[in-house]
Amino acid sequence: MEVLAVDIGGTKHSLALFRDGRMIRREAYPTDLAGGRAWMVRRLSTLAREWAGAAHPQACGIGFGGPVDYAAQRVGRSMHVGGWQDFPLAAALEDALRVSCRMDNDANLGALGEYSAGAGRDVRSLLYMTLSTGIGAGLLLDGKIVRGADSLAGELGHIPLEAEGPPCECGGRGCFEALCAGRAIEARTGRSAAHLLQDPAFRAGYVPVLARGLRIALLLLNPERIVIGGGLSKVGHVLFDDLRSELRRQLPPSLPLRIDVQPAALGDDSVLWGAKTLAEQILSS
Numbered sequence: 001m002e003v004l005a006v007d008i009g010g011t012k013h014s015l016a017l018f019r020d021g022r023m024i025r026r027e028a029y030p031t032d033l034a035g036g037r038a039w040m041v042r043r044l045s046t047l048a049r050e051w052a053g054a055a056h057p058q059a060c061g062i063g064f065g066g067p068v069d070y071a072a073q074r075v076g077r078s079m080h081v082g083g084w085q086d087f088p089l090a091a092a093l094e095d096a097l098r099v100s101c102r103m104d105n106d107a108n109l110g111a112l113g114e115y116s117a118g119a120g121r122d123v124r125s126l127l128y129m130t131l132s133t134g135i136g137a138g139l140l141l142d143g144k145i146v147r148g149a150d151s152l153a154g155e156l157g158h159i160p161l162e163a164e165g166p167p168c169e170c171g172g173r174g175c176f177e178a179l180c181a182g183r184a185i186e187a188r189t190g191r192s193a194a195h196l197l198q199d200p201a202f203r204a205g206y207v208p209v210l211a212r213g214l215r216i217a218l219l220l221l222n223p224e225r226i227v228i229g230g231g232l233s234k235v236g237h238v239l240f241d242d243l244r245s246e247l248r249r250q251l252p253p254s255l256p257l258r259i260d261v262q263p264a265a266l267g268d269d270s271v272l273w274g275a276k277t278l279a280e281q282i283l284s285s
């Protein structure tokens with residue numbers, strides 16, 4: 001069985017081909033944000049045609065870096081990528097690629113990818129958080145993605161943490177994303193967030209806020225494991241060690257929740273593996 005997996009983000013897009021459960025080809029390219037949806041559909045169909053000589057995918061899964069109305073298979077409103085609102089991306093790619101396509105929000109597919117092939121293979125419930133230019137989350141309970149009534153479950157980035165905090169792109173103030181995501185940190189400091197996070201003094205101020213956001217998710221969901229992916233998760237064990245001890249400090253001893261926080265095992269490919277699993281679900285349904 002061959003399936004195609006696509007990951008569409010604001011800064012880059014990736015394409016991978018899976019044969020019998022193994023990734024056999026993967027490429028990533030910069031996204032032309034100004035080109036919008038028309039550029040992206042043209043681009044993906046060109047790439048798929050280039051790959052077609054050696055590949056005959058039977059289905060395609062798509063992770064989109066913004067809100068997705070899963071039931072309607074349309075892109076929802078996105079603060080980061082203008083021009084995509086209400087676009088039936090899966091149908092447009094189905095026309096262009098001539099295979100069945102299904103899409104979901106990239107954080108949901110990150111969760112599905114880590115659950116099926118990464119850091120969540122041995123658990124039944126998992127919260128995946130992407131800590132990158134923005135913050136997103138995907139939740140799996142008993143192996144099923146929880147999308148919510150409006151496909152907006154997991155918008156963890158917009159949980160307000162500080163009433164008088166910095167403004168957020170959503171129109172709110174003091175959101176988790178406005179305090180802890182890469183784009184906000186870089187706008188505030190003029191420095192690379194990944195670089196700053198190497199510095200213990202910076203982490204001493206940052207990690208308590210990161211833990212405050214995750215504490216809400218832990219208390220609400222009590223997941224078996226939290227998996228963190230995205231560019232800033234690559235800072236590595238120094239960040240994870242600080243985060244685990246801070247969560248232990250912040251959570252009340254009277255509520256002995258497990259604190260199992262792990263880095264994503266699939267690195268930049270969590271979403272591609274999730275898109276692969278989504279494509280396989282088309283073929284098995």
Ligand SMILES: [Zn+2]
Nearest residue numbers: 158168170175
């Ligand atoms: Zn916000």
